[in-house]
Amino acid sequence: MSTVRGDASEFYDLANDLSQVGAKTVPLARAAMLAAGEVVAKAWRNNILSESAASTSIPHYPESIDAELTFSIRAITVEVGPNKAKKQGSLGHLIELGTETSPPHLHGLRAMTDNEANVERALDQGLNSLFG
DSSP: OOOOOOOOHHHHHHHHHHHHHHHHHHHHHHHHHHHHHHHHHHHHHHHHHTSHHHHHHSTTSGGGEEEEEEEOSSOEEEEEEEOTTSTTGGGHHHHHHOOSSSOOOOHHHHHHHHHHHHHHHHHHHHHHHHHO
8 A cells, every 4th residue: 555645734724814715805895895886986976067957956966976885794785876865865766767857867877887897906906915
């Protein structure tokens, strides 16, 4: 009978690193998602402000757009959009989706679409800083 022996220290090091993945990755992913959400919120506000009518008819609406992390066990989520607790924030659905008498503006959809790559890049950079 023959026995093959090898150095398994790398496997043990990897197992130890994997036990730390959640503790290191979750805060980093939350920070990256919040930063990405803030970028989308800023772009959303800029989309609103780029319309000349927005400055006179809904002057407080752009400042109601914010980003907020929501916590759950299974997901890291950032909600971006009009905050109903802020002045004119309750107008979000009417402005974004439109009504029978006004068209949808889709400021938020454009902001998200324009920044999807930034969200992915932020997460990639964060993960690479930990494990790269």
